Amino acid sequence: MxxxxxxxxxxxxxxxxxxxxxxxxxxxxxxxxxxxxxxxxxxxxxxxxxxxxxxxxxxxxxxxxxxxxxxxxxxxxxxxxxxxxxxxxxxxxxxxxxxxxxxxxxxxxPFASRYxxxxxxxxxxxxxxxxxxxxxxxxxxxxxxxxxWDPCHFATKDPITSLADLKGKRVFTFPTAGRFLTQFGVVPVTLPWEDIEVAMQTGELDGIAWSGITEDYTVGWADVTNYFLTNNISGAWxxxxxxxxxxxxxxxxxxxxxxxxxxxxxxxxxxxxxxxxEASLRVDGTKMQLTSIPDEEWATVESAAHVFWDEIAAESETKAKVVEIFKKYNADMEKAGRPYRYG
CATH class of the missing domain: 3.40.190.170 (Bacterial extracellular solute-binding protein, family 7)
Structure with missing residues (x-):
């Protein structure tokens, strides 16, 4: 250099x-x-x-x-x-x-943002x-x-329709997302970005939790994965x-x-x-089949995220300050109601 x-x-x-x-x-x-x-x-x-x-x-x-x-x-x-x-x-x-x-x-x-x-x-x-x-x-x-940027979804070889399906899956993802997902049996894998497509083809990886569907199509990952999980662990990178x-x-x-x-x-x-x-490729995309984990089951992942937030907040004063901002913001969005938050 x-x-x-x-x-x-x-x-x-x-x-x-x-x-x-x-x-x-x-x-x-x-x-x-x-x-x-x-x-x-x-x-x-x-x-x-x-x-x-x-x-x-x-x-x-x-x-x-x-x-x-x-x-x-x-x-x-x-x-x-x-x-x-x-x-x-x-x-x-x-x-x-x-x-x-x-x-x-x-x-x-995890779950710091919805949109x-x-x-x-x-x-x-x-x-x-x-x-x-x-x-x-x-x-x-x-x-x-x-x-x-985009929300974080799983793109996988095998269909994911329950949390149990995540167990043992070797997934390329971000450090903190990987740390969070290990409690559900996910095995985070770190590889150079340009190696991901080949790793999916060789079986070194079972899935990717690095992006939404737009990137999956744009960078070629939709060509080496079969399923796209509509549940996400964050609304935006x-x-x-x-x-x-x-x-x-x-x-x-x-x-x-x-x-x-x-x-x-x-x-x-x-x-x-x-x-x-994200919308048009879910509707008109032809390369991956959409799957979902039921809302009531996915709610346990959201609850786990809030526990994770508190664990992070306990690490330092600055981290605690950021977590409090996330809590305040999301509470405000819930109180504001539609279109800021639904259900």
Whole structure:
């Protein structure tokens, strides 16, 4: 891996118009960003935003986008960004193993959300932004913004129609989700993202609990699994954009603002892409048969999640604060009723 670049100052940007083009080209700020997503998925979850940023920023700044594990393994993303080996990351906290008190809540924290809109509301209106900003500032990383992805469902070789069917199943999933699911007999398996399709074909894996049905179709997993479980353990994946703090602080204010705007546009894109895709592929998709665990049986999983929340809250003051926000938010949604919560 190459060492981080030392960028020129922005003084050249103030050069006379006649000299602006060559001066800007010579002083272009160049960042390297790695996403958790493979190429097919990145076409939707990150590439449009980076393409827009580069088009608008022009000679002032360009971001080189790398896909899952291209520069470093996903589990090393945080350390590489913190050291400045790469400049920015798109990931959840859990997958990139960030050494913060909020890491456990990234990705799929069991039943923390029911719908994708829950995530931005939790961050922007219920105080999670401030907690994430404080935690990452302590370790030299800028938390730019958080947003929602798809819900977490099982895609499996064999049909799942009861909790008993989960026992012994080797499943690729996120660290915290795996920790939660072990009580139901699931065997969490950690593999590089690009190896999952082959692992399903060879029998190394029995299933995947990493996404909703949109990703299953987009990345090819629907071609190697036979069933899709309609019950989910979370309504939306919570992920973020991060940057090395020194690199971020070196940017002029207008480029910092452009980063935020383009990241927010990425969050918006995913809101409708996933929401529409999850519905249309359940209705019109032809590659996986839908199965369900009865609601009364699945309710025991939701109850177990609340016990899990309390176990996490007992680990630290910051974790307890986040869990209290989840409890407050979900209680508010229940009281608000339809369309915020049903039944």
């Amino acid at each position: 190459t060492t981080r670049r030392k960028f020129l100052t922005s003084a050249a940007i103030a050069a006379p118009a006649a000299l602006a083009a060559p001066a800007l080209a010579a002083s272009t700020i160049r960042w390297r960003m790695q996403t958790y997503a493979g190429p097919a998925l990145a076409e939707h979850v990150i590439k449009p935003a980076i393409d827009s940023f580069n088009k608008i920023a022009g000679d002032q700044m360009q971001i080189e986008l790398y896909f899952a594990d291209q520069l470093v393994p996903t589990g090393e993303l945080f350390r590489a960004m913190q050291k400045g080996t790469i400049d920015a990351v798109q990931s959840d906290d859990d997958s990139m193993a960030s050494p913060t008190e909020v890491t456990v809540f990234g990705g799929y924290f 994708s809109l829950d995530v931005p509301v939790l961050f922007n209106q219920y105080g999670l932004n401030e907690i994430w900003d404080a935690e990452y500032s302590k370790v030299g990383v800028k938390h730019i913004s958080a947003g929602a 919570a992920g973020s954009f991060f940057a090395n703090m020194d690199r971020y602080n070196e940017l002029p204010a207008h480029l910092q603002e452009l980063l935020k705007v383009c990241m927010d546009q990425s969050h918006y894109y995913r809101q409708w892409w996933y929401w529409g895709g």
